[in-house]
Amino acid sequence: MILTYQEICTRCVARYEGYVARFFGDGMLAYFGYPRAHEDETQRAIHAGLEILDGLASLNSDEGKEGENLAARIGIATGPVVVGDIIGDGASQESAVIGETPNIAARLQACAEPNQVIVSAATKNLAAGEFDYRDMGEQSLKGVDRPVTAWLVVGELDHGSRFDAARGQQIAPLVGRDEEQDMLVRRWQRALSGSGQVVMVSGEAGIGKSRLTHGLRDQIRDQRHIELNYQCSPFHVSSALYPVINQLERAAGHAPDDAPETKLDKLEQLLGQSTDEIEFPSRLLAELLSLPGKRRYGEVDVSPIQQKDQTLQVLVRQLEGLGESQPVLVVFEDLHWADPTTLELLDLIVEQIPRIPVMLLATHRPDFRPAWTGEAQVSSISLSKLDPGNCSALVEGVAGGLSLPPEVLDEIISPRRDLLRKPSCTGTGLQGLPVRARRPKRLTTIWGLPWMDSNSYLRPTRIDICGSIFWVKESRRLLPLAVTPARK
Template identity: 50%
Template structure:
């Protein structure tokens, strides 16, 4: 990896790394980029301004050659209090390596390791705060924040471990390994400390120390997370509980978990979208979906698009429909678009096929082909075309079973999309189909083409298509007569209070706490749930039987209630 990757990551522009590398933009070329060049690379106005300003600053630095240029620090921010996920990565055995290797060889090892892990951090839009020889400190949630920073950090940690394990510098006879610790908590971030080249943006709080301590617990190429991170990613990853750990500098033992890998796609999605919680305040929308389903049962397909802000309940409404149809004969197909795979062609389709076929990571090529054929034969009598096309789509080597595909890449793409639609048609010929496409705002281009073909065929198929996306998405097929658009609004106060009561088991919260929860969450049901859970897990409330009350240690005056204690949570 070139230094351009870390440079973009430090600017908060990690999503554009692929565009720069695909066009062979290195530091020498970077200095000569124009606004028109950046437009051709696909950068919108804001990122173009940011890159041009950074290039101008880079061009004034004549002291550092490109090979040693470090990414610029982000613009100075006022110190602020915010939740941050901190990742600390340490190279295993670096002291031993330094004794075995020449200093120049050791420098090459450090460079390869730092480049590999910073590329993965950038891929998930984290911020490399500091290189410390064999250590790398990274932040997720500052200077730019995402709703899923904890998940991004864990994904980046797993990817960094894999990337490090793939490195075997020429002077070594075994691959490198890294230990990774991740913690999430409140910090104060943004103060500048130090001078000159040693100047850095400081993070003050327990979280960085906890991440560093957890790193020391990790086995080589393993990721260990703290309780704050665990609460935010539970259900998204396979975890092993490590129990309470005695850590240096901590008066009490700290719980920790080792991350094994991603959870299965459906479970991961349901966990992150809160679909297991009761549905509140969406009876009209659910009735509309059920009416559309009755129409589908007569053989006339329909599409319903559910749009709304993050957390508004789009996925929960789709899940409620699935629950109501559970007793009816039908086929259910679910496709999940992902913010981490917007450039991966047909990613939601590939994931769905893999789940449906029961493919496992350890399966042999032959076993994978057997499973795929068993799936295809359920709806197609002939494997001669569908077999090799779908095997190719799933990256399964089929050379020993099928003839080579004699098509151009464009023709193969078109026939693959055709085969996918034909598969759906055959399934629908046997029973009605509920097909749900989640998070279309993250759809890749090829899946979007497949979806457009499906919408075109819908009127002749007993298929109810439900698509969820955020308000900024405007599919070209939205105004077709067999498509119904539903925009989900925020919940009212009564509905918000109903969510709170369900989470408290019917026990009332102090009125000021309820008011703050509802004011901060602005009628977004997922946010109401999450903030209520945070309050209930805090030390600010005491269970008083049929209600909760503020703890005496928390506040003793109205001024404390209205201006002090809740800032820790809210």
Template identity: 45%
Template sequence: MNDAMQCDQCGFENPPGMHFCGKCAAALKRVCPTCQFANPTDFRFCGQCGMVLDSIPVDEPTPTPGKSTAQTTTHPVTKHHRQQAERRQLTVLFCDMVGSSALSERIDPEDLRDIMRGYRSACSDVVSHFDGHVAQYLGDGILVYFGYPHAHEDDARRATQAALDIVRRVSELRYPLLSGEEIPLSVRVGVHTGLVVVGEIGDGDKRTLALGETPNIAARLQELSTPNSVVVSSATHHLISDDFDFEDLGGHQLKGFSQPLNLYRVTGEHSTRQRLLANRCLHHEPLVGRDQETALLMERLEQACKGVGQVVLLGGEAGLGKTRMVQMVLDRLANQPCFIMECGSSPYYQNSFLYPIIDLLQRTLGLTDITDNVERQAHLQQSVETLGLDAAEVTPALAELLGIHI
């Protein structure tokens, strides 16, 4: 069987594994290792079976015995230098910018470079914030791992929250051109959780990649999402169903996969209050052994109801009944004419001491599920006017705090 790769430009037959013609330097076709289909050089997915070509390791050319290798500085890598491959569960996020090809026809290449830099920087900042790992930049696509190299118990939630934040951050980007036109950007994001094998690929410029169907499924989900939306698989949905709101998209047959998958569009994050209620999982049995603390709380509550402001710091290790006691106070206030506000911290915002207040304002003003910057600005303006506040003074201050560009 002849595995030689024939150049379409000059007809020269190149040895297997070559990426450029040795006679005319033209780019050779990319052969899919799964089905052996010859794809054009700019294909990111195999046109025959749908395999992600960009995630396939590039084989280093093997030196011919007796030939000089003075032009290469790559040294052989022994097995002792290889990183041990790991089998683990990973949540993979695949993000792709919408309309980049059409955009490249409309603007100057230097403007396109600036746009791509801003787009990648925004995505990278969000991924770093949630301790994810950018595995590859694939043109205008970005492949991200959550669970490698650092694993967390909530990697699926981190990935989904990062996806929503990427949509918001990218939609806020605006690039003015010399013509006066502003270029808005939008993205599509897919998220899937599954088993992979993570290890180094190649003997020269080694890359650490996750191999398996999980990255390919994430890429397929991205293709099925609409601009500025996030689509997750049923595997990811099962892990985060209590943390986000979803639209059930039903079963879909993904190209290259035999079994259909149930897909979900993420429509928003649960508010802090909803998460607190979901995480309480309270029992209705009497609270035992907390009579003194309960009496103190009830006393402070009665004073507050009389108009004497109170502050209570309730501390203790996990499992001692703090949440149960707070719920007891809330139950006592259920039929009282009062306004209850709940704030909660988040491990994802440890460096933002104002996050509880920001989250409270987002919920109070109804901005939690709105991602478009223009819509957020209009909704904020309307809320300020409805409350009878001085819009000229209050709106800019709140907009800066809430990350709304005006």
């Protein structure tokens, strides 16, 4: 039983590229962000925790399982820690982690009920838009000299876009991108005339690709059109057509408690907006969405390769059918994380786009090289860093009218400290403008700038680890879990 539990925990942590520091008895400690750092460590930690609970639930539901059911308690905390030298021998070797963050995670785990994920306020703030939470109030934790607000993770939210999830209602002003914005509008006008367009927007993480896309959506909001939003995910690069499946479920209005037959009815209603032929595409898309459609539509009696090809053709025809009724804006976010089958679908769409009133707008990072670059209907925009003047305007806009002294503004945007590059930490400062400085405590205390609370605070010149902690324990009936994501 213990080995099975450890295998589930290890697999889920590894899936989100966390690091299992150690197992001790019926507990587990893991880091996210050390020794490998990502921009979304907190989200990865919470996803891993929820997936561990799902894994244990699946194990408990196995008909051949013997013994009592397993459960888990999970605690996650985020904060600065220091990673020291390797201690221990053999299998017990681990890096020494110093700081209160591991202790907070362990204590939060003790506050959790079976099959709950409890996170600290810092963790919740960093992933506020991606998950649903319930306030558990202030907790007095042993070894912590202040009350800690605990939050229960109820489940994942689906915003359709990482940008919308991270920003919520707070959108940074769009500055310094007038030429790029004008180009998008011109390409949209061409699409309206029936000559479909593809625009690829590339740039480093956090430089403003999604904000530019949001700006176009704002400009055409009052125009008659259909908008399709697809979000690629770093956690599903091997899941065929993941962004398409996600979009279809949102467009059809599938709810978690819908019966399978209800979901099939909603799928047919969705397809009815683009075609008069319902049965054949419904049969294929029901298979794609893992819905039991055999009783209603019959078997899909073709080879897997033929089924894939037919499904891609159905998706292309659905887009063409929508375009016959009104113009369509198709937005693909973070194409560098797209799975191979999604890219194959995009190959077909780009080939057909010149003949339909559709604009495909895709964002990606510089290391992604789309196969269709150079086609007549394809344009590219490469976003560069903002100049100091535009950076000042952006900072003042995000500060919400707060007047910043020149020395504080200089600490944020000074090119001498390479402030326009993304720091290797969880989250992005200034809602799209990653920032650094040498005196974060002074700035936080005196000015209380709004982005300081996001834990993507301005970095000192030397900082060790900022992270979260993830804990797990196990008994015959209970597996308390505490896990620690950290970042270098």
